[in-house]
Amino acid sequence: MALTGLQIFKLLPKTNCKECGMPTCLAFAMALAQKKAKLEDCPHASEEAKAALAEAAAPPICQVKFGAAEAEVQVGQETVMFRHEEKFYNPTVMAVSVSDKLTGDDLKKRIEEINDLQFDRVGQRIQVKAIAVMNESGSAESFAAAAAAVKENSPLAMILYSDSVEALAAAAGPVAQAKPLLGVAQAETAEAAAKIAKDHNCPLIAQAESIEDLAELTEMIKAAGVEDIVLSLKRPALKGHLYNLSQIRAVALKKNFRPLGYPTISCVLEGGPAEQSAEALSMICKYSSIVVVETVQKWAILPLLTAIMNIFTDPQKPVQVEAKVYAIGEPDENSPLLFTTNFSLTYYTVESDVEASRVPSYILVVDTEGTSVLTAYSGDKLNEKVVAEAMKKNEVDKLVKHKKLIIPGYVAVMSGKLEEETGWEILVGPRECSVLPKFLQEVA
Ligand code: SF4
Structure with missing residues (x-):
């Protein structure tokens, strides 16, 4: 939770030495609270003050990055429930699934279809930004082979999605340079999955049945040394899922409840393209940071990317073109x-x-x-x-x-x-x- 100017003032030396460029410590504290100054500008701030301010300055929902170099995407770090309160910062990442049951040319064709899901709209490029490799075969070798094929044939960020830590370990190592988002860690596999994520310096998806279980799980994963976590709830019907996503957001933002202060991921892998598009749209609105769909139909994907573009536009700054x-x-x-x-x-x-x-x-x-x-x-x-x-x-x-x-x-x-x-x-x-x-x- 952000500190007020007076709370910050209490942590400062109160000598009014002016070395920060401000006439008094109180003026500096007020500027700090308004984010118009940096704590480093005060050379006399104690370690205790630095720690307290760093903790207070941490965003209520962590930012998580995955994908390497130009494929890198970032999710989370949101600060408000509703866009009109301020703005939303990191657009929902649209991902499309690839089954590891596919092999050879079929697998390549599927990857190419996903790579091709990009459009020009009102002067901007909008596109699917990630491929989620799904371990549907149950085989660690097939999962690893599909992950390697995605790394070789796609410039997009990668998500590795398996219930099996053996499959996850087999797939993650060879593609670790691409910094995939790994998943899923459940209560019984949390320690092993966290070790894989930590060894490869990759973020990890924590998955549980309920919000309460999820909060416990993230604490376990954090204790195992993984800070970059993405939340996943096993999906009830759409209405329940949206309720849960809203609850997670509210608890993280309004109560500053750190165990749920992470971005979220939702999968919409069943139903026809229209059905997937409609469900995914609901999850983009409230409040999935990453949405994985199965369809590669352009007519189903374009409305989702358009919605993301609109929702993550700063409502106080109309999008303009140069006057000429x-x-x-x-x-x-x-x-x-x-x-x-x-x-x-x-x-x-x-x-x-x-x-x-x-x-x-x-x-x-x-x-x-x-x-x-x-x-x-x-x-x-x-x-x-x-x-x-x-x-x-x-x-x-x-x-x-x-x-x-x-x-x-x-x-x-x-x-x-x-x-x-x-x-x-x-x-x-x-x-x-x-x-x-x-x-x-x-x-x-
Ligand atoms: S440098 Fe630090 S101690 Fe000196 S006036 Fe500024 S805030 Fe106060």
Whole structure:
């Protein structure tokens, strides 16, 4: 639990020596509480103060990393129950399972299908980030062979998932450099599984039937020397599972209950692609740090990645694109010129419809602090002066010779004033972007 300024002050030397750059120890304590200073700036802080502050500064949910180099992913370290309270930090890692019953070309094909689960959306790359190798064969050799094949054929992070510590030991050693997430450690296998994780410096999944058992299990694993733990509950029906995940999050955040202060993993391996997608989506919302599905259907995966992208966007910072002129295709001085706002979803929607028209065009993006057309207009962030200023700043009169500007249909009301302000002819575009291709083909 974070300490207040006064609690921190009590731990400081109270000499007001100013060596930290602050006029008093109290001022330094207040700055420290607001995370505007670092304890290292006070050369006189006692070991006791350092230990107390380090403990207080530790996040209520630990951060766990797995995967090596560019494949590395991080989960956990969340600080709030609800996104609007602050923001969520580490996006849910989507993983897809690979059965170790597969061999040869079938195994390679499956790995390639998973590698290929990546998409471009509103200017960002979103993708499945991990492959979970499932020990369904019951054989340690098959498990190890599948893990080796994933390491060789995939750039993604790896999860090794087996009830058997023998299988885990056989698979983990040869792929340890890839820093896989190992699992699962249960009460009866905790010590042996923890030893494997510790030997290979890999994080470990702790799995139990109930939240209470899970808390005891993580203490056992921690005592065995493994700090990086991911929680897994044997799954009851969806409703119960979501309740348990919410309980774990609440206890970790609100009670600062360290034995449950870890990220979580959920598996959705049964049912058709649509069913898996729906269940996985619930778990992304509340509150799985890692979700493993079995389907490789792109139409089932894309909505999950889109949801993750949206949920883990800082709600206080609209996603923006740079305010400038974008050339779509190879426009020339006769090409249409449109304007829109710098809210990323608005821009990329317009961009894709302009592309679909196959009419080379210019899009002038006006800075409206990342708000959409109607929101910006209602808040007076978008008016004739703002657009005229953007046109001037971007020298659009040097790009096109026709002096015609296409404006979004939703702000048709500003056409008169904009015409007066700029001296340009204003063409009112469609209200719905989907009509834009037809509109551009007609005006071009
Ligand atoms: S350096 Fe330490 S002891 Fe000196 S004023 Fe700052 S907080 Fe107080």
